[in-house]
Amino acid sequence: MTADRPLVMDGAAHDAASLPVEIRFDKVSKHFRRPDGEGTFVAVEDVNLDIHQGELVALLGKAGCGKSTLFNMIAGLQAPSSGAVHVQQHDPFKEFAALRGRIAIVFQNDRLLPWRSALDNAAFGLEMMDVPLARRHEAARHWLARLGLQGHENDYPHALSGGMRQRVAIARAFATDAPIMLCDEPLSALDEITAARLRLEFAELLREAGRTAAFITHSIGEALDIGTRVVVLQRPARIAYDVRLGATPAEAERTEVRRRIMDVLTM
Ligand SMILES: Nc1ncnc2c1ncn2[C@@H]1O[C@H](COP(=O)(O)OP(=O)(O)O)[C@@H](O)[C@H]1O
Ligand SMILES: [Mg+2]
Structure with missing residues (x-):
């Protein structure tokens, strides 16, 4: 990528x-x-x-x-x-x-959307850039795995620890490829x-x-x-x-x- x-x-x-x-x-x-x-x-x-x-x-x-x-x-x-x-x-x-x-941004607070799974949160930046669903999910999956979150793609933020939530936020930033x-x-x-x-x-x-x-x-x-x-x-x-x-x-x-x-x- x-x-x-x-x-x-x-x-x-x-x-x-x-x-x-x-x-x-x-x-x-x-x-x-x-x-x-x-x-x-x-x-x-x-x-x-x-x-x-x-x-x-x-x-x-x-x-x-x-x-x-x-x-x-x-x-x-x-x-x-x-x-x-x-x-x-x-x-x-x-x-x-x-x-x-x-420019991809990571803030102090993870700023995840609580009603979205880790996968859909990680894909959010690409969604804003109108990237088609299959491609944005592929990128989100890749970066979640790189951040050690394989198997947590369908978890919602409330089920993740603070560290894991920030990993999702970092995956979201990398996934944009900015x-x-x-x-x-x-x-x-x-x-x-x-x-x-x-x-x-x-x-x-x-x-x-x-x-x-x-x-x-x-x-x-x-x-x-x-x-x-x-x-x-x-x-x-x-x-x-x-x-x-x-x-x-x-x-x-x-x-x-x-x-x-x-x-x-x-x-
Ligand atoms: N919108 C603003 N209006 C007035 N003062 C501000 C504003 N934003 C920041 N400041 C002041 O500018 C200084 C630097 O703030 P900031 O850039 O947030 O520092 P840091 O991120 O290093 O903690 C602070 O004293 C803060 O009170
Ligand atoms: Mg500051």
Whole structure:
């Protein structure tokens, strides 16, 4: 299903910058009016960021530092106050329709439809894209199996654990075959052990499928397990540290990067 896209091979993280830019922030700021009407509040300040094809970029920062605001601007749900956001050369806010089927989203909450089986939930994104029933069920079955849910196709969300429900939500995102995966803290509602297991599987699937991902998280461990690149944000969202990791970073490299991230986050 991904034959039309080059797979990202081991070691590609180092060459990522030579691949096409999929998501671009060009001098992006976002201000909100204060609730009391007194002036504005800066949520994102002058962000420049290029995310290249096949990069799995963890956007890491503390609560309230503007991560979801960045997410909303990539997804086309909010427009920047100044500067420009481009996804595959389109303005996601002004050209929302042009990006249909190109961005798949996983939220913190699974957002499954309770009256639909796991199969019909996983097929939902394709249904929105008018893909015929047989094809969307085939893709949904494939991705449910890849996420370890074979045999649960006919289960309804209430019969599944939180971890399994989030697996269905991830299957739904992969099934669309969208080249860009956008995730806003997709594992942070799960217990620690479930989240740690799922994040390794998720990272593997993203790599294998050659997707480009912007993955928002407040967990350093998650950022290092999933990201081929970690971008650390300081409030108001501005980039304080940006590092690309080797495809299979040695323990020493991880430890050093973790130390730098801790330094930045405690500043
Ligand atoms: N629609 C909005 N109106 C006013 N302030 C907002 C709005 N959305 C976010 N903010 C503020 O912008 C800051 C960043 O929010 P957000 O992007 O949700 O942070 P994060 O996802 O990193 O926790 C917060 O202080 C939040 O209160
Ligand atoms: Mg958020």
